[in-house]
Amino acid sequence: MPGRSPETRRGAVVAGLGSYVPPRALTNAELCGNRPVGDEWIRTRIGVASRRVADGEATVDLAVRAGRGALEAAGAGGADALVLTTISPDRLVPAGAPEVAARLGCGTIPAFDLASGCSGFLYGLGVASSMIVSGAFDSVLLVASDVFSAFVDPDDWLMAAIFGDGAGAVLLRAGDTDEPGALGPVDLGTDGAQADLLEVPGDGARARKRTLAAPGAEFSPYFRMDGPAVRKQAIVGMCDSVTRAVQQAGWSLGELDAVVAHQANQRILDGLAAELGLDPGRMLSHIEAYGNTATASVPVLLAQATAAGALRPGMRVALTAYGAGLAWGSATLVWPDVRAVTDDG
Structure with missing residues (x-):
């Protein structure tokens, strides 16, 4: 520029x-x-x-x-x-x-x-x-x-x-890269060996081929997951990913002002805060009113927290998510003086 x-x-x-x-x-x-x-x-x-x-x-x-x-x-x-x-x-x-x-x-x-x-x-x-x-x-x-x-x-x-x-x-x-709002390095990873822990098995090529090969065979068009198997991995996985992203930013975990994590489950959010050694108040959440909005949970919470003043200019913020794939990711940024337009229906 x-x-x-x-x-x-x-x-x-x-x-x-x-x-x-x-x-x-x-x-x-x-x-x-x-x-x-x-x-x-x-x-x-x-x-x-x-x-x-x-x-x-x-x-x-x-x-x-x-x-x-x-x-x-x-x-x-x-x-x-x-x-x-x-x-x-x-x-x-x-x-x-x-x-x-x-x-x-x-x-x-x-x-x-x-x-x-x-x-x-x-x-x-x-x-x-x-x-x-x-x-x-x-x-x-x-x-x-x-x-x-x-x-x-x-x-x-x-x-x-x-x-x-x-x-x-x-x-x-x-x-x-040195101005507020600039994204730091993004930490990403996957474990495809556990792809079947969260899935929608129907509607894809695999299910369609099976149905063609065996007419009358049933396949589910609905989401299914092994919750207990995913829960602990999600906490540890997001903790490790956030730690790497924070280190790449040159920060320490104690310097984080807020963490905006995928709103999967309040117990997972509480567990992540404990694993990171952060006060629960730094882990932003709106899951009580909106549930788990899947891919949208992090940006919806970012917009709402900005509009409400919970995210303020100068705050050191980490973003993180974990889900089907298995796949995970984290990023850091210093929150900018930015507007958010929210529509609550």
Whole structure:
């Protein structure tokens, strides 16, 4: 960028944030009905009191509203490229990102989808940052959107208790690595040997081929996971990833002012704070009111915390997520003086 000193390097800087959650709040009481296990159990074991559920809206619809908020917050009319991260695409083909770009009035810019489980937003940050640092683009709109309620078995009340729908977005612009809002190195990793711990086994090529080979064979279109097997790994995995990202930033864990982690489960968030040796108050959370919004949980929380003043300029912040793949990611930044446009339905 013009005016950069010899000591600084080109970086990707947070310029604006947006979020959208559907208006319908599904409470524990409504979800559980007359079941003996109800509100108190869900609050205690998962930390969720209600979650937002999309009625008549799809993943792209939510993405457009969050993306528009991020552009408005940044005072930008568009972006040079758009990345959509999701694990609940509206269609297998085509990708949803070009439609999001068109509906936002961004024209024929490069736009593509990225799928990496609930860590997709962190992977998206790594990809979008690289696109800017390389000099190929001056701005990238990164949107994370999930209508994961569409992939939850309606007869599985426990899965329905965990997940909610929502979308979050961030506009990244070219800037200097030493200015507030510049992303530090992004720590990413996977363990594909445990891919079957969290999955939607139906609708893909593997399931379709099996059905063709054995007509009448059944496959599930719904999400399933081995919760106990994932829980401990998620805590340790995010702790290790955050530690690496913080070290690459030249910080210590004690210098962190806030951690924004994937809102998987309040017990996981509490365990992560303990593992990192941080006061629980530094671990931001909105899972009680919104549940686990999958890929969107980190950017939705970022936008809401910014709008509410919980994230303030100058704070040292770590972002982290862990999910299907298995895949994980973390990043750091000094929080900038930035706007967020939030739409709570």
